[in-house]
Amino acid sequence: MKTIIEPFKIKSVEPIYFTNKEERAEILQNAGFNPFLIDAEKIIIDLLTDSGTSAMSAKQWAGIMDGDESYAGSKSFFRFEKTVRELTKKKFIIPTHQGRAAEKILFSVLGGKGKYFPNNTHFDTTRANVEFSGAEAVDFLNEIGKHPEIIADFKGNMDVEALEKFIKEKGSENIPLAMITVTNNSGGGQPVSMQNIKETKAVCNKYGIPLFLDACRFAENAYFIKTREKGYENKSVKEIAQEMFSFADGVTMSAKKDALVNIGGFLALNNENLAMNCRNLLIVTEGFPTYGGLAGRDLEAIAQGLDEILDENYLKYRIRSIEYLGNKLTEQGIPILEPPGGHAIYLDAKRFAPHIPQNQYPGQSIVCELYLEGGVRSVEIGSVMFGKYDENGNLISPAMELVRLAFPRRVYTQSHVDYLAEVIAEVYQNRNNLKGYEITYEAPILRHFTARFKPIER
Numbered sequence: 001m002k003t004i005i006e007p008f009k010i011k012s013v014e015p016i017y018f019t020n021k022e023e024r025a026e027i028l029q030n031a032g033f034n035p036f037l038i039d040a041e042k043i044i045i046d047l048l049t050d051s052g053t054s055a056m057s058a059k060q061w062a063g064i065m066d067g068d069e070s071y072a073g074s075k076s077f078f079r080f081e082k083t084v085r086e087l088t089k090k091k092f093i094i095p096t097h098q099g100r101a102a103e104k105i106l107f108s109v110l111g112g113k114g115k116y117f118p119n120n121t122h123f124d125t126t127r128a129n130v131e132f133s134g135a136e137a138v139d140f141l142n143e144i145g146k147h148p149e150i151i152a153d154f155k156g157n158m159d160v161e162a163l164e165k166f167i168k169e170k171g172s173e174n175i176p177l178a179m180i181t182v183t184n185n186s187g188g189g190q191p192v193s194m195q196n197i198k199e200t201k202a203v204c205n206k207y208g209i210p211l212f213l214d215a216c217r218f219a220e221n222a223y224f225i226k227t228r229e230k231g232y233e234n235k236s237v238k239e240i241a242q243e244m245f246s247f248a249d250g251v252t253m254s255a256k257k258d259a260l261v262n263i264g265g266f267l268a269l270n271n272e273n274l275a276m277n278c279r280n281l282l283i284v285t286e287g288f289p290t291y292g293g294l295a296g297r298d299l300e301a302i303a304q305g306l307d308e309i310l311d312e313n314y315l316k317y318r319i320r321s322i323e324y325l326g327n328k329l330t331e332q333g334i335p336i337l338e339p340p341g342g343h344a345i346y347l348d349a350k351r352f353a354p355h356i357p358q359n360q361y362p363g364q365s366i367v368c369e370l371y372l373e374g375g376v377r378s379v380e381i382g383s384v385m386f387g388k389y390d391e392n393g394n395l396i397s398p399a400m401e402l403v404r405l406a407f408p409r410r411v412y413t414q415s416h417v418d419y420l421a422e423v424i425a426e427v428y429q430n431r432n433n434l435k436g437y438e439i440t441y442e443a444p445i446l447r448h449f450t451a452r453f454k455p456i457e458r
Contacts, residue, residue, distance in 0.1 A: 004320045007317050008410060016044055019044065032441070032452025033455065035368070035378070036048070042375075045374070047376060048378065050257060050409065054305075055409065056261065057308060060261070060301045060305060071288060072288050072290055077290040079300065079303045081093045088245040090268035090269055091275075092269045095289075095292030096293055097292065098255075099255075099265040100254070104129050105281045107130050111130060111135040114134075116136050117135055117136070117137050117175070117176070118167075120140060120158040120187065121186040121187045123185045126181070141157075145188070146399045148346070148402075151339050153229070156181075156182070156192045157196040163178065163200065167209065175209050176209075177211070178200065178204050179211070179212045180197060181214040182213060182221035188337035189346065191224035198247060212250040213250075218244065219237060219310060219315060220315065220318065223316075237312055238310045249271065252267055253266055258306075258309045260308055260410070264298050264299070319342055321417065322340045323339075323340045324414075325340070325345050325420065328421040329425075334424060335348040344404045346402040347424070349362040349382060350362065352428065355434075357436065358395070358397040361384050361437045363381065363403045366427065373423050374420070378405045379404050380402075382398060382400065383398065435458065438454060440453060
């Protein structure tokens with residue numbers, strides 16, 4: 001097989017500031033051992049998130065210059081609306097400044113105490129917006145998706161049987177909508193099959209519950225369907241994406257992922273009354289419905305990005321890049337969530353540092369050591385991000401303890417990835433020296449953004 005190369009050329013570069021290990025030790029301590037609180041210029045390889053960190057294309061930058069900044073009725077909005085409508089086939093397209101704004105509006109309108117929102121797996125801001133409304137976010141990840149060491153094609157799937165059982169228990173009148181996140185970010189960036197989407201939709205139809213897609217990484221999910229699900233190998237990624245959206249009554253999207261932009265998002269809906277209520281709240285919180293908290297230039301960039309993301313040469317390169325790192329790690333016995341997902345590598349912290357109990361946050365320990373060893377910024381997805389407390393103040397941990405290394409799109413080269421593999425390998429070789437951590441400060445919601453920690457001395 002021929003080597004897969006980047007399907008683009010680089011015409012603008014940004015310098016990297018190189019710190020040394022002694023500097024990083026002081027920086028990490030001053031940040032309360034939370035890489036979220038480290039200045040970006042002190043990072044060598046930044047894999048904290050793939051959200052809003054993409055490199056935009058020449059055509060996107062051209063669109064920036066062509067943006068219409070009219071307050072109402074901007075031509076840039078109409079280009080954006082046309083692009084999103086063609087892709088999702090939804091009647092009402094509502095721009096927002098990012099995905100969590102779309103979630104905030106949607107769950108403010110539909111949520112409230114006594115309501116439930118099932119999902120294959122909620123990500124952090126989705127869960128936070130559900131719970132902030134007073135409702136409960138409930139996850140129904142299929143069983144195989146809870147086992148990082150098992151290799152399977154669609155580990156992001158919804159557990160449809162568990163979903164239906166839950167609907168019967170709670171009553172469909174208490175479930176305003178069900179949601180599927182594609183790809184399943186909290187579940188390791190794993191894809192959801194078309195068959196699973198169809199089956200989930202059938203259950204939702206049976207009980208009169210709308211189905212929504214959290215479509216941040218819809219194109220990556222569609223590419224996995226093309227390469228892994230029988231009957232889709234000869235369909236284009238765009239056709240597959242449109243079929244995915246055809247089973248949804250609504251869509252939320254952070255355009256900062258698969259629209260290849262640095263800011264933006266949207267709600268796409270078919271229900272006119274819901275759209276009206278969401279637009280009314282949008283005006284209060286975001287802006288007029290034809291700009292929704294964005295500049296016209298941002299709407300232009302999103303429209304262009306949604307076209308570019310469907311390039312199958314790009315998607316082949318993108319998925320292969322993540323797989324390349326995954327292979328380098330597994331060849332050295334480094335435990336990851338397998339198979340590699342679409343946008344990130346997830347280290348399995350339980351197997352990576354089995355001597356650290358979950359209540360001492362093994363993922364956070366690895367995150368800190370990756371920065372200390374090589375200036376690499378990553379994020380814990382485990383008991384820090386999703387842990388809760390029982391009535392006695394004891395930590396309730398999630399099923400998996402992961403460390404996510406999320407790759408910005410069109411930013412890093414193979415040599416960066418090779419360096420990263422060396423850093424991870426060095427940390428793994430010295431894993432027995434890793435220490436647990438305790439939290440010294442935490443916010444009541446989305447604590448991982450601002451929490452501060454200290455190492456537990458043995």
